[in-house]
Amino acid sequence: MNHTIVKNNQCIPVSSIPVLDYERFLEHNISFLREEHYHCVNFYGIQHKEKIKLICCIANDNDATINVSSSIVESKQTLPSFSQHHFSFHIFEREIHENFEINYTDHPWLKPLRFSFNRPNNNNTIANYPFLKIDSEELHEVGVGPIHAGIIEPGHFRFICNGEQILHLEIQLGFQHRGIETLFLEKKKLLQRTALAESIAGDTVTGHTTAFVNLWESLCNYKTEPDLQFARTIALELERIAIHTGDLSAMCTDVAYQLGSSVYGRLRTPVINYFQVWCGNRLAKGLIRPGKNNFSFNKILGDSLIKIFDEYEPDFNEISSMTFTLPTVLARFEKTGVLTPEHAASIGAVGMIARTSGINRDIRTSHPHDFYSTLHHQAIIKRHGDVYSRAQIRKEEILQSIKYIRELTKTIPEENKNRKPLNPPMPDSFAISLVEGWRGEICHCAITDEQGELMHYKVKDPSLHNWLGLALAVRNNEISDFPICNKSFDLSYCGHDL
Amino acid sequence: MFNNLKILYHQGKQYIPDITKATVPGVFRGRPIISSEKINENELIELCPTGAISSNPIRIDLGKCTFCGECAFTFPEKIQFTSDYKIAANERGQLVIKEGEDKLMVLNPDLIRNEISKYFSGSLKLRQVCAGGDGSNELELNACGNVNFDMGRFGIEFVASPRHADGIVITGPITENMAEPLQICYDAIPEPKLIILAGTDAISSGIFEGSAALNRNFLSKYKIDLFVPGNPIHPLTFVNGVLDLIKKR
Numbered sequence A: 001m002n003h004t005i006v007k008n009n010q011c012i013p014v015s016s017i018p019v020l021d022y023e024r025f026l027e028h029n030i031s032f033l034r035e036e037h038y039h040c041v042n043f044y045g046i047q048h049k050e051k052i053k054l055i056c057c058i059a060n061d062n063d064a065t066i067n068v069s070s071s072i073v074e075s076k077q078t079l080p081s082f083s084q085h086h087f088s089f090h091i092f093e094r095e096i097h098e099n100f101e102i103n104y105t106d107h108p109w110l111k112p113l114r115f116s117f118n119r120p121n122n123n124n125t126i127a128n129y130p131f132l133k134i135d136s137e138e139l140h141e142v143g144v145g146p147i148h149a150g151i152i153e154p155g156h157f158r159f160i161c162n163g164e165q166i167l168h169l170e171i172q173l174g175f176q177h178r179g180i181e182t183l184f185l186e187k188k189k190l191l192q193r194t195a196l197a198e199s200i201a202g203d204t205v206t207g208h209t210t211a212f213v214n215l216w217e218s219l220c221n222y223k224t225e226p227d228l229q230f231a232r233t234i235a236l237e238l239e240r241i242a243i244h245t246g247d248l249s250a251m252c253t254d255v256a257y258q259l260g261s262s263v264y265g266r267l268r269t270p271v272i273n274y275f276q277v278w279c280g281n282r283l284a285k286g287l288i289r290p291g292k293n294n295f296s297f298n299k300i301l302g303d304s305l306i307k308i309f310d311e312y313e314p315d316f317n318e319i320s321s322m323t324f325t326l327p328t329v330l331a332r333f334e335k336t337g338v339l340t341p342e343h344a345a346s347i348g349a350v351g352m353i354a355r356t357s358g359i360n361r362d363i364r365t366s367h368p369h370d371f372y373s374t375l376h377h378q379a380i381i382k383r384h385g386d387v388y389s390r391a392q393i394r395k396e397e398i399l400q401s402i403k404y405i406r407e408l409t410k411t412i413p414e415e416n417k418n419r420k421p422l423n424p425p426m427p428d429s430f431a432i433s434l435v436e437g438w439r440g441e442i443c444h445c446a447i448t449d450e451q452g453e454l455m456h457y458k459v460k461d462p463s464l465h466n467w468l469g470l471a472l473a474v475r476n477n478e479i480s481d482f483p484i485c486n487k488s489f490d491l492s493y494c495g496h497d498l
Numbered sequence B: 001m002f003n004n005l006k007i008l009y010h011q012g013k014q015y016i017p018d019i020t021k022a023t024v025p026g027v028f029r030g031r032p033i034i035s036s037e038k039i040n041e042n043e044l045i046e047l048c049p050t051g052a053i054s055s056n057p058i059r060i061d062l063g064k065c066t067f068c069g070e071c072a073f074t075f076p077e078k079i080q081f082t083s084d085y086k087i088a089a090n091e092r093g094q095l096v097i098k099e100g101e102d103k104l105m106v107l108n109p110d111l112i113r114n115e116i117s118k119y120f121s122g123s124l125k126l127r128q129v130c131a132g133g134d135g136s137n138e139l140e141l142n143a144c145g146n147v148n149f150d151m152g153r154f155g156i157e158f159v160a161s162p163r164h165a166d167g168i169v170i171t172g173p174i175t176e177n178m179a180e181p182l183q184i185c186y187d188a189i190p191e192p193k194l195i196i197l198a199g200t201d202a203i204s205s206g207i208f209e210g211s212a213a214l215n216r217n218f219l220s221k222y223k224i225d226l227f228v229p230g231n232p233i234h235p236l237t238f239v240n241g242v243l244d245l246i247k248k249r
């Protein structure tokens, strides 16, 4: 066997993951990606005594399985890259290169990724990132950031422009690096780890926390009760509605459509205030906990949520019918920042960004968790890959999520008042958890040691894949369209930097 | 035109008329009250994820608290979070709430420099710097200026350039990789200037405490004018805290 097969949220003995020699490991994993229904959900290295163990997880989107294999290599070794065969591996190999000084003979873009505090090569600092340089009399460079004009997270954008036209954009990240993966091991209390999961990306609290608790429960061999799964599903869809609405507001702001900006902005308020009514926090911090729920969902909460949607929907539809037909808005949205289906496929785009470039990729359909198998989710797909598609998918996903919540709240599972406590995690185990957050596919992986203590924790935010999509989409656009392109992608800096 | 007016009309009145008296919906976790009930203190101190609880007498440090609520769930008779969102302070020690205390938190006027109310009471322009913040405080700071909280009506605004700013609002635990940009930005703000720390991560590094990826040296160099606790901060906590700081005295 070249790989072992796991399901989403399944825990297996580490020893059941086949260890291949590197050549076979490479050949085997890239052979999957010749077919479209396979994509790489995680590929990373861990310290294995003096050596490095590489673990590759390839999802089969047709039958809800994940193929896991591994290989042991020397640190500082020079290897042929996966990226040469399928470009979507490029970002994972950059991370492996940064963390373990593994070199690749044929990687097209082997640059530092996030300047993590424990990188072996301290000569690389965030201040001396090797940007692509251009030697030309006609072209000029524009540098933006790390601190941006608005209240947003830091990152540096370096443009090479011909007049007003962007020829190339390079995005340098890492400013937000807080050492999250290491903290998962250092902080031993479960509540600390849950709080960490809540802080991976503050706009995706329910997404990352659900990934963590699902993973933790599978490590502990805990049978998650329906009421817990139900609350997580509602929370995920609510987060999608809230953030999408806020994004539509921000996109209107960026094209100077004041009415849309204000109306979408105020429509977000009742949704996040609902989180506060439910769990005491507008961004749902405190709501999702492993093996329990301090704020169980009940009929009263369900009714008040439906009432909010009854008021939300008419106002939302009214402003949307205006926004999506207004010539000044359309002129800025249509054919702006196009990510072609070919580019989206090659970078391994996930989530909304994949779906607006015609790729049917959605964990809710392909690897359903929590209540998604009962919802029979049909992903919304757009084909143009432009700002307009990214606005449209938000509008349609909001309405779809409202429909799902209306359906779900018709039968609310009874709260289990006699919950069994969590067992400690199983020793020598590997578990993987995939969640479709509002932005896209979140993947957490964990490995335990012989005592059942966490030995390795890996977090992947969808932004890791999608940042390059933004860089490609803005090529040949006016530099003045960069803000609206950036907002329409709305990628996470801290989710990438960890 | 007609449709625009119709949309406007359908929004009704969205702004909060009196921002100092607004109530928050639901089970908000604001200023805690600690009773004198006898409980297993070690268990209470142990359960807190950020070491915000200490003993003799039992105290909660809002600068460290992530407002997870776990202490109040486990010991409801001992700890109760009220919906009082006015929890900003201008002295680090004020953020420590002691057993038996139940009083409104106000800023210490002796620590407020004269020029603050002189220059900034009618207009305060702020530059925000996110230094490892997870984006949640940033969302809430943006919300401070939206149609509901509308902090612009008091002349408080976020601006793009530090050169236009009267002060800096820092979010996040301050990562090593942001230490230098933060310093450069602060240096570019003309005197006199304020420093506001927004959120538990900025005040104490919160759940990131002890991470080797942080560099918090900046904070030991300057006097902090306002601490705004929260995870994330509530817009009402921020707006009221800032109004209290800059009001005419």
Ligand code: SF4
Residues within 6 Å of the ligand: B047, B048, B049, B050, B051, B052, B053, B060, B064, B065, B066, B067, B068, B069, B070, B071, B072
């Ligand atoms: S609410 Fe604050 S004090 Fe209580 S356990 Fe959580 S972090 Fe600690």
